[in-house]
Amino acid sequence: MTSDRITSVRISSVTLPLHTPISDAKVLTGRQKPMTEVALLFAEIGTESGHEGFGFGYSKRAGGPGQYAHAREIAPELIGEDPSDIDRLWTKLVWAGASVGRSGLSTQAIAAIDVALWDLKAKRAGLPLAKLIGAHRDSVRCYNTSGGFLHIPIEEVLDNTTASRERGIGGVKLKVGHPDWRVDLERVTKVREHLGDDVPLMVDANQQWDRPAAQRMCRRLDPLDLVWIEEPLDAYDHEGHAALARTFDTSIATGEMLTSVAEHAELIRAGGADIIQPDAPRIGGITQFLKLAALAEHHRLQLAPHYAMEIHLHLAATYPQEPWVEHFEWLEPLFNERMEIKDGRMLVPDRPGLGLTVSDQARAWTVDSVTVTA
The missing domain is CATH 3.20.20.120 (Enolase-like C-terminal domain)
Structure with a gap:
């Protein structure tokens, strides 16, 4: 028996602009260009009992659209699952995309979802993560x-x-x-x-x-x-x-x-x-x-x-x-x-979960978003 089930997963691509182009040694050696933005991957998970979890990942320079595409593709695997079984769900998601590997971009896409599941679990317990x-x-x-x-x-x-x-x-x-x-x-x-x-x-x-x-x-x-x-x-x-x-x-x-x-x-x-x-x-x-x-x-x-x-x-x-x-x-x-x-x-915040709520500014910076339901 389970006390809850996942009913929705929202995946969002968010682009955060940086006020000043950023340069480290990789730029001075000619390997990269100055960084002007950070690509964020948001995952928001809802359950039939009304609980919500939030997680995020990121990419600097290239990779953000790829993370978003992979997360969007595997998100339906979560619908109907018990959100408490986080390790099992991680394994399910990684095998759903195993042909592109179990490291790098594919698992970075899973990361945002995984963080959301942990945030959800801590919120259900009423505890900081x-x-x-x-x-x-x-x-x-x-x-x-x-x-x-x-x-x-x-x-x-x-x-x-x-x-x-x-x-x-x-x-x-x-x-x-x-x-x-x-x-x-x-x-x-x-x-x-x-x-x-x-x-x-x-x-x-x-x-x-x-x-x-x-x-x-x-x-x-x-x-x-x-x-x-x-x-x-x-x-x-x-x-x-x-x-x-x-x-x-x-x-x-x-x-x-x-x-x-x-x-x-x-x-x-x-x-x-x-x-x-x-x-x-x-x-x-x-x-x-x-x-x-x-x-x-x-x-x-x-x-x-x-x-x-x-x-x-x-x-x-x-x-x-x-x-x-x-x-x-x-x-x-x-x-x-x-x-x-x-x-x-x-x-450490005393608020439940990560202790974070998404700002209106982040919503305004959202490039694309998809919600998966049953």
């Missing part, structure tokens, strides 16, 4: 990334770090990977001097160094007392990351670009990260994130989920070791609520 899963803490250390991109002049970066600290954000991450390594070193040194020795500072090379360059840069950055050096190498160079982790005092962080638990398992097996950075929308949602988190904890790894703080705050709160969550204000216009930050930490 973190409490439904089982929280270790009611707040998580946070750091800001959006103020430290490579297209931003260093004087403005310094102002951004001050503003972040005044807002209560605990740490600062600075983008590196400039074609001229001297520019990187000068910018990181200035930020460290501006912040002082006690403020957590991270850097992110976005995969743009080869092994010799990464060795040299890690050696130059080691004395600056960084929390971590992120993605110094290609995301799939697990052995190269492992060599850096063994050689230098500064922790090596990576994982955001991997798109399945299986890919992360290979990274962990190689010893390629001190700090693992999974992204729930990229690896298939909360169901897969929790499986990976158990594996990461078994290997005593630190956790710092990538982006999507609105989801990852809840998940980081459930990790046994003290984690980090990444602060990006980019998605704030999509929702009526804001994450609360105090004394360097992001507070």
Whole structure:
């Protein structure tokens, strides 16, 4: 017997414009163009008892229309199902599209649906998502990334770090990977001097160094007392990351670009990260994130989920070791609520589920939408 059934699934494609084109090292090396928008995939699930769940995924640059098309195609598989059986439904959805793989775009389409199912389950229980899963803490250390991109002049970066600290954000991450390594070193040194020795500072090379360059840069950055050096190498160079982790005092962080638990398992097996950075929308949602988190904890790894703080705050709160969550204000216009930050930490909302409601602005940015019913 079941207490409820899924009666409707609404899938929406939403395009969020960015106020300023964004550039990291991938742009400066000519591999990508500046980012001007974020493509969002929304999933809204309704049940016969009147409960509703909301989830989202995203794509930067290409991929958003593909995620939307795949989610729209598999959504009918949910009609009539018990929304509590989330793991079984994830498996059903992944096999519905198995011919296009069990990672990447296909499972990223499932992620938005999976998040909606977890949001629904927590709302039915009257609990914040973190409490439904089982929280270790009611707040998580946070750091800001959006103020430290490579297209931003260093004087403005310094102002951004001050503003972040005044807002209560605990740490600062600075983008590196400039074609001229001297520019990187000068910018990181200035930020460290501006912040002082006690403020957590991270850097992110976005995969743009080869092994010799990464060795040299890690050696130059080691004395600056960084929390971590992120993605110094290609995301799939697990052995190269492992060599850096063994050689230098500064922790090596990576994982955001991997798109399945299986890919992360290979990274962990190689010893390629001190700090693992999974992204729930990229690896298939909360169901897969929790499986990976158990594996990461078994290997005593630190956790710092990538982006999507609105989801990852809840998940980081459930990790046994003290984690980090990444602060990006980019998605704030999509929702009526804001994450609360105090004394360097992001507070887990006490509202049921994710604690989010979709804003009128997000509805206005909707490009296409389809609703599947019985």
